Amino acid sequence: MSARLRAAIGAVIVSLVAVFAFAGCGSSSSTSTSASGDGSSLVVYSGRSEEYVGPALAAFTKKTGVKVDVRYGDSVDLGLLIGEEGDKTPAQVYLAQSPGPMVYLDQSKLLSTLPQATLDKVPATFRATDGTWVGVTGRQRVLIYNTDLVKPGDLPKSVFDLVKPQYEGKVAVAPTNASFQDFVTAMTQLSGEQKTKDWLDGLVANGAKAYAKNDAIADAVARGEIAYGLVNHYYFNEIIEKDPNAPVKVYRFPGTDPGSLFLVSTAAIPAPAANNADAIALINYMLSPAGQAVFVAEEGEYPVVPGVKQATGQPSLSELAYPSYDLSKLTDLKQTAKLIQGSGIGG
Amino acid sequence: MSTTALAVVLAVPFALPFIYLIVRNAGDLSGLWAALTDGDTIAPAFRSLLLGTSVAITAGILGTGAAWMVARTDLWGRRSWALLLCLPLVMPSFVGAVALIAAFSPGGLLSQLLGNSVPLPSVSGFWGAYGVLTLLTYPYVFLPVMARLRTMPPATEESARLLGRRPFAVFLTVVVPQARAAIAAGALLVFLYVISDFGAVQLLRYDTLTRMIYANRLLDPSVSVALSLVLGVMAVAVVAFERRASRVGLRETQRLRTPLTVPLGRLKALAITLLGLLVTLSLIVPIGVLLFWAIRGAVQGNDRSNSVINDPSLILGPLGSTAGVSIATAIVAVLVVLPIAYRTVRRPGRLGEAIAGTVVGGFALPGLVTALAFVFWTLNSPGPVGALYQTLPLLILAYLVHHGALALGATQTAVAAIPPRLEDAARSLGSNRARRFTSVEWPLMWPGIAAGAGLVLLSTMKELPATLLLSPPGFSTLATRVWSAAEVALYEDAAVYALVLVALSAILTWFLVVRPALRSWDRVASVQDETQPEPVPVPAEPVAG
Numbered sequence: 061m062s063a064r065l066r067a068a069i070g071a072v073i074v075s076l077v078a079v080f081a082f083a084g085c086g087s088s089s090s091t092s093t094s095a096s097g098d099g100s101s102l103v104v105y106s107g108r109s110e111e112y113v114g115p116a117l118a119a120f121t122k123k124t125g126v127k128v129d130v131r132y133g134d135s136v137d138l139g140l141l142i143g144e145e146g147d148k149t150p151a152q153v154y155l156a157q158s159p160g161p162m163v164y165l166d167q168s169k170l171l172s173t174l175p176q177a178t179l180d181k182v183p184a185t186f187r188a189t190d191g192t193w194v195g196v197t198g199r200q201r202v203l204i205y206n207t208d209l210v211k212p213g214d215l216p217k218s219v220f221d222l223v224k225p226q227y228e229g230k231v232a233v234a235p236t237n238a239s240f241q242d243f244v245t246a247m248t249q250l251s252g253e254q255k256t257k258d259w260l261d262g263l264v265a266n267g268a269k270a271y272a273k274n275d276a277i278a279d280a281v282a283r284g285e286i287a288y289g290l291v292n293h294y295y296f297n298e299i300i301e302k303d304p305n306a307p308v309k310v311y312r313f314p315g316t317d318p319g320s321l322f323l324v325s326t327a328a329i330p331a332p333a334a335n336n337a338d339a340i341a342l343i344n345y346m347l348s349p350a351g352q353a354v355f356v357a358e359e360g361e362y363p364v365v366p367g368v369k370q371a372t373g374q375p376s377l378s379e380l381a382y383p384s385y386d387l388s389k390l391t392d393l394k395q396t397a398k399l400i401q402g403s404g405i406g407g
Numbered sequence: 408m409s410t411t412a413l414a415v416v417l418a419v420p421f422a423l424p425f426i427y428l429i430v431r432n433a434g435d436l437s438g439l440w441a442a443l444t445d446g447d448t449i450a451p452a453f454r455s456l457l458l459g460t461s462v463a464i465t466a467g468i469l470g471t472g473a474a475w476m477v478a479r480t481d482l483w484g485r486r487s488w489a490l491l492l493c494l495p496l497v498m499p500s501f502v503g504a505v506a507l508i509a510a511f512s513p514g515g516l517l518s519q520l521l522g523n524s525v526p527l528p529s530v531s532g533f534w535g536a537y538g539v540l541t542l543l544t545y546p547y548v549f550l551p552v553m554a555r556l557r558t559m560p561p562a563t564e565e566s567a568r569l570l571g572r573r574p575f576a577v578f579l580t581v582v583v584p585q586a587r588a589a590i591a592a593g594a595l596l597v598f599l600y601v602i603s604d605f606g607a608v609q610l611l612r613y614d615t616l617t618r619m620i621y622a623n624r625l626l627d628p629s630v631s632v633a634l635s636l637v638l639g640v641m642a643v644a645v646v647a648f649e650r651r652a653s654r655v656g657l658r659e660t661q662r663l664r665t666p667l668t669v670p671l672g673r674l675k676a677l678a679i680t681l682l683g684l685l686v687t688l689s690l691i692v693p694i695g696v697l698l699f700w701a702i703r704g705a706v707q708g709n710d711r712s713n714s715v716i717n718d719p720s721l722i723l724g725p726l727g728s729t730a731g732v733s734i735a736t737a738i739v740a741v742l743v744v745l746p747i748a749y750r751t752v753r754r755p756g757r758l759g760e761a762i763a764g765t766v767v768g769g770f771a772l773p774g775l776v777t778a779l780a781f782v783f784w785t786l787n788s789p790g791p792v793g794a795l796y797q798t799l800p801l802l803i804l805a806y807l808v809h810h811g812a813l814a815l816g817a818t819q820t821a822v823a824a825i826p827p828r829l830e831d832a833a834r835s836l837g838s839n840r841a842r843r844f845t846s847v848e849w850p851l852m853w854p855g856i857a858a859g860a861g862l863v864l865l866s867t868m869k870e871l872p873a874t875l876l877l878s879p880p881g882f883s884t885l886a887t888r889v890w891s892a893a894e895v896a897l898y899e900d901a902a903v904y905a906l907v908l909v910a911l912s913a914i915l916t917w918f919l920v921v922r923p924a925l926r927s928w929d930r931v932a933s934v935q936d937e938t939q940p941e942p943v944p945v946p947a948e949p950v951a952g
Contacts, residue, residue: 129880
């Protein structure tokens, strides 16, 4: 056997040993966390990004001493994961971007009912009627526009106006985005299925452009690629953070137009962790003034707890006009998907 | 244990995602029926096929041409080219897509740089997805074909050149036919990657089957599960077709001598321009965009304490995890795939084809499906297996199943490159099995195996869905950090992590793939010259991925 081959085999053996040592410590650390039912460490599945949720969770650990193990991922994928795990899920708290995944899990009876005291912290429209999930932070659907391409007089009175000829080829939407789908679901219930269908078909006929995501729309509006974009309000903040001189402004449809829908990110406790004290404590913390302040500061989202201070430069929740809509009615997602797919807007 | 039994046992995990899909569909046959008969399924399925085929053909041409220039010509800096041409593979497709959108969009970075008058190619729909995916996937062809060309006998090529054929004609009429199996295997990987890709088609808005799978996964899970099965069946059919097609008329003749080096002469400048253009579009443009974001972010600064811009030490954890799991997966993949390659190459037949087809087909399922399949199998298994849930061994198993196909094609090519005659010679000289393997077979196979391991390594480094769902709690890789930051439009953080990912992949590829491969190529030459002085053509078994 040549010296070189011996060295190569040696290298393979060393790396194998290293890898298994590495795998070993990884699995031993995870065994200790999976035995976390004793309350020493709380398992959280977070569909909200570490960049934003991390600080709030760190503040919670600092305050209560409860260690938190977080699995970050896409809201929907984590919802599917809990759905697949069923009653074996290690998740003790599940955070999602929107009510959609919660409604999905609730229908499969995989969520526990939260304590009334926790639910009562937020207005009734921002939580599940059966008490299985609660809103944590709020966001509003808005229209952003490029000020080089749009004069203030051109702005539409209602989201329904966007199918008119003067907006032809100028509007960006993100049809596969959960917030857009929630907005369409709400519109169906607020304005009727036929009107919603006509609106979606009208958008297609009017050459509205479909984008993959809200931030792609925000970038495209900032670049001047397209004049208007239907997005969540905080994408405007993101544009301005990236480039304070970006020619972009935010517009809220007046009154109770469905285009101004107010949506929430959500928290729930999966069924196997029902009544877990640490899990409840975490959700209570996120709904406390201190917890809410972290989200407001990090993400420019609206607090959903009355009386918590709003981020600078934004109207307070009480000043905001939006349709009064019960978010736990966001159930018929299949119907919404059919409407969106049927319109052929793609995305 | 016989090789057959071993190969079957090793192939079992690869079948698990398919069985999971069948189990899931069996629970709701009406959903499967609805999805199959719905006209809305036909168009996306057709678009998946169209995109997969177009990208596979283009990447096949680019990858083969580049591999020939690097492996067989007197180009300058061949090792550097070999490295640079591998790296686009590590770019997660959503990063590549975001970077190219940022560069090429109207009002984007290039039009700011060049002025608005310069026409730029469209970056959406079919052409956008086609361009981005071609640039990110040609290394699936480049790497194995380069390995194959280095071990390919020069006899016919020499004759053709002596008879006065020009280098390009020799390439087309002699080199391509001999490397056909490797090219076809690589192009098949490209096809399977493209039909399972979600990141690029989503951002570039091209409605393929995967987009429907993702769009429906919560709204109507039965549709998603049914469409995933359709995708899997489509993949298996294409794999079977490819194996049949590349079998016809394929007789790779072997002669063992130093591979020929073709002097390019005046064409050298052209070759360098072409390779330079490819590397620029596939690597330098995306890296340029990432650098732009990172530098702008660093200059502007931010007040987030968990930003990597403010605390560079945040990189260390993900860096270690990424290197650890990807190296582990590459090694495990070689160990698992090698017996399968031996069995399927040495004893071709229906069983071998079924085993290889199972391994390769797994690559076409979206990572999310593979991940959920392993959730299902682990949690529904008794004690010791169930305890593996969300641990590193399970994560590596999922990586292996998802990426095993990448190692198999190259390893099969490598096994087929060992002429039985050489083994007979070693046996007659009294070498036992172990010694024949270490002194004769391994040195000959190593370039191919290194290429396969390299593909697994680079693909594992950027893997996302399985990592997010199956890793131990609190585990993050560079790819998950890129994704997480990009999700909330913190491009400066995403860019820093992505650049570190590219740098890490460059280092690992250099030390684990390019350098050993080039070194052992020289060894191969000397081993071959020593062991078989007489040039005798030996028919080898057909090889296919």
